[in-house]
Amino acid sequence: MxxxxxxxxxxxxxxxxxxxxxxxxxxxxxxxxxxxxxxxxxxxxxxxxxxxxxxxxxxxxxxxxxxxxxxxxxxxxxxxxxxxxxxxxxxxxxxxxSRPEMVMMAVNRLSCTVNLQIGNIPMPPTVITESRDEAVRAVRKFGKAVFKPLFSSKARGMLLVEDNANCGSAIANFQASGNTAMYIQKMVQIPGRDLGISFLGGKYIGTYARRKGNSWNTCTSNGGKYEPCEPDAETINLASKAQDLFNLDFTCVDVVETEDGPMVFEVSAFGGFRGLYHACGLNxxxxxxxxxxxxxxxxx
Structure with a gap:
């Protein structure tokens, strides 16, 4: 019709x-x-x-x-x-x-993180540094860390680094590949999935989950699968507070469920249609x- x-x-x-x-x-x-x-x-x-x-x-x-x-x-x-x-x-x-200046706040991972931290939004422990020595210290403190490019989506360019003999060389290679400023986030324990909590005009419209496959991350390009999800009120409220900081017309907040409660990975500059469509039947x-x-x- x-x-x-x-x-x-x-x-x-x-x-x-x-x-x-x-x-x-x-x-x-x-x-x-x-x-x-x-x-x-x-x-x-x-x-x-x-x-x-x-x-x-x-x-x-x-x-x-x-x-x-x-x-x-x-x-x-x-x-x-x-x-x-x-x-x-x-x-x-x-x-x-959404307005370009609002998109600018979210499209860079560091800018997005700074805005979330100013807003006191809980996130996994994170270190940003240009120093390889500090990067090594961060990995030793975290035990296992994800190194993320400042500009990337769908886990492109991300690197999982563990505290072992290869740690220093892995960090050097990551920085040499164009990542002068290194964004280092603790690898937190998750229940095999993360959530995409979506908002339109600041109002909650639905959530999809990404269930990981054989990769360490949940990205669908690496075998992750979309599935429906209904988060609890606490999780939706956290995501709502996060997206309020950016005033985007349509966005998706990436949330991870941890033993210490829900935490935010990022607020998407553009949001995604596909997860809502395949998991929830939402157009x-x-x-x-x-x-x-x-x-x-x-x-x-």
Whole structure:
């Protein structure tokens, strides 16, 4: 059954052309507005003198709004450049979901962690340092630690380091591979899963779990599986407090259940549709499209 067209809004999706989540959101917006456009953020062009922001033949200032689903195929410092360009779009009075400055706070693992710590959100013990000696001390203190790149998703580039004879060389290789500042987090005991607790407009909409396979992490690209989950009120409340610090329109809070209670790994800059869809049967992309249109309607 087709969805009745709601408004003739022109809303472009900033994301990775061809990727499931980007295309899904573009499809859901099209079903409601009859307009569909996916913009590769690498194709943005900002003309300061002309005060224009274009992508190909499209003047984005002529659109009603933008929805940021992804800002590139890989996480990197280039994201900041693209987000700064999109911040100009906001200065024109055009709505962007989520606002670029809010995304900036979450897209870098260190920035996200600092914001969570300022907000007194419990997290696994973590050390950030450029010193290899301090990194070795951290591993010795933790016994087993996960080294995480500051820009990464889906466990890409993460390294599990144990307190053994190979510890120093593993750390040196990790730092030499482009990780000047090393983000070192204690490997905490978990019940074989972590949780993706999702929010739309600051309101809780559902949770999926990632059950790990044969890897040390729960990432689906490493054999993890999505499954439905209903966390207790304490866990949902913690995730809600964490996402409140970032004011993102759609996000997912990664939470781990530990012997010391729930702890937060991170707040996602973009959130994920796939886990909610496969585990819970929730069409989060459709819900987000409805939310965006309602927000535009409220501005009228």
């Amino acid at each position: 087709s969805i009745e067209k709601q408004k003739n809004y022109k809303i472009a999706v900033i994301g990775n052309p061809g990727s499931w989540s980007t295309e899904k959101l573009a499809d859901e917006l099209y079903e409601r507005t009859s307009f569909r456009l996916v913009v590769d953020p690498a194709q943005l062009a900002f003309d300061m003198q002309g005060r224009t922001l274009v992508a190909g033949n499209t003047d984005l200032a002529e659109l009603d709004g933008l929805a940021i689903k992804k800002i590139g195929p890989v996480y990197s410092p280039d994201m900041y450049n693209r987000l700064e360009i999109l911040r100009f779009f906001c200065s024109l009075g055009k709505p962007v979901f 989060a992309a459709g819900m987000y499209a409805e939310y965006i249109i309602n927000q535009l309607e409220s501005r009228q």
